[in-house]
Amino acid sequence: MLSYLVIIGGAYLLGSIPTGYLVAQAKGIDIRSVGSGNIGATNVFRILGVPAGILVLVMDGLKGFAACTWFVDLVLRNLPAGSPHEETCRILAGIAAVLGHNYTCWLRFRGGKGIATSAGVLAALVPWALIIIAALWGLLFVVSGFVSLGSVAASAALPLASWITGESLTMILVTLGLALLAIYKHRANIRRLLHGTEHRIRLKKEGAS
Numbered sequence: 001m002l003s004y005l006v007i008i009g010g011a012y013l014l015g016s017i018p019t020g021y022l023v024a025q026a027k028g029i030d031i032r033s034v035g036s037g038n039i040g041a042t043n044v045f046r047i048l049g050v051p052a053g054i055l056v057l058v059m060d061g062l063k064g065f066a067a068c069t070w071f072v073d074l075v076l077r078n079l080p081a082g083s084p085h086e087e088t089c090r091i092l093a094g095i096a097a098v099l100g101h102n103y104t105c106w107l108r109f110r111g112g113k114g115i116a117t118s119a120g121v122l123a124a125l126v127p128w129a130l131i132i133i134a135a136l137w138g139l140l141f142v143v144s145g146f147v148s149l150g151s152v153a154a155s156a157a158l159p160l161a162s163w164i165t166g167e168s169l170t171m172i173l174v175t176l177g178l179a180l181l182a183i184y185k186h187r188a189n190i191r192r193l194l195h196g197t198e199h200r201i202r203l204k205k206e207g208a209s
Helices: 002-015 019-026 041-048 050-077 086-102 115-125 127-144 147-164 169-185 187-195
Strands: none
Touching: 002 050, 002 086, 019 041, 019 050, 041 050, 050 086, 050 115, 086 115, 086 169, 115 127, 115 147, 115 169, 127 147, 147 169, 147 187, 169 187
16 A cells, blocks of 8 residues: 555645746746646647647656656566556556646645646556547647647547557546546637637648738
């Protein structure tokens, strides 16, 4: 039990590193007070530009991936063989890392929406399912220009993608939980999509009128 608590606590702290907030602070900007107010990569991209947005996207993804792989391996190497269950450790670490990002203790438990961190977790746990939903996300984003639409649709498709790729019932239920959390964190975006007021990212500049 103690080993599980160590894994959950450590993975939460790893996931709770507020990358977007720190990158914006380095440029003298409180990312929580501009744009959508979110600390995630999309808002950083919108406010600080492509390089900063890509940096935050990659670092947030690495938090989830490292929690499920490097950190769990580190803990398991220092425990007696056969204890605890490795898959359970990786699942708990992934969930804790996403919760750390979404509800970071460093910013009064107000964090991001967990898409990039969840992608890192999925890369470690269900990589083939991630490829499917990443393709869906990319298609919807290119067609619509809405990051949130792609994120919500990809999240909704995640449990199905896990089933298609032959994952265990446990992993399907885990991905269902992550999907529901991601959709819940996008509830404001869903309302704006329904009302036609959601922010759109245009891939091409419109010609001058």
